[in-house]
Amino acid sequence: MDALTLRPVRPAVSADDAELAELDRSTWSTLHAVLPKPAPPYEPFFDEGHPPEGILVAEAAPGTAGGAPRIAGYIRLVPPTPLASNAHVRQIRGLAVATWARGAGVGRTLLRGAFAEARSQGVNRITLRVLAHNDPARALYVSEGFAVEGVLPGEFFLNGRYVDDVLMGRSLGPA
Known part of the structure; x- marks a missing residue:
């Protein structure tokens, strides 16, 4: 794999829809998915319940080839509920890294961007x-x-076996 040049994490924009939809489909795996594999006709990535405002993207360009940057991954960061008493919390509801960008720190970069x-x-x-x-x-x-x-x-039954759903959290310190 060529070295990648990561750009700073940025908010998604509507124009990212097709690229993010393709990334989401290409990274589908039973390792993380509880929904069936997407099949045509494909839904848009953004919709009323999943607007661009809740997504951060990482872009990368090959370090040696001088290629144009493309989306290497995304993270969806949303309020877990609409309750005011829960407004101090955000939940990660999706993180994907393109196959070509794995092992280059994209996931870690997205997490740290989400923390910020x-x-x-x-x-x-x-x-x-x-x-x-x-x-x-x-x-x-x-x-x-x-x-x-x-x-x-045993929260999910996937590929003929029961799989545990693990809840994780972390503090970001005082807001």
Whole structure:
């Protein structure tokens, strides 16, 4: 793999829809997905419940080839509920890294970008859910300060077996 030049994480814009939709489809895996594999006709990435405002993207360009930057990954960071009493929390509801960009720190860059964005919104806590068998994601989350806060045993039945849903969270410190 060529070295990648990562750009700073940025908010998604409507024009990212097609590229993000393709990234989402190309990274679908039973390692993290609880919904069936997408099939045509494909839905847009952005819709009323998933606007660009809740997505941060990482762009990268090949370091040696001088190619144009393209989206290497995204993270969806949203309020977990509409309740005012829960407004100090954001939840990660999706993180994907393009196959061609894996191993270059894109996931870590997206997490850290999400931490910065959450802090700028006055948030002091981030939570997420991850499937128990997704060891790479769990290791990344732990290395970035997340701790297991609960486990829903056998919450999903995937590929003929029951899979635990792991709830993780971390503090961002005072807002």
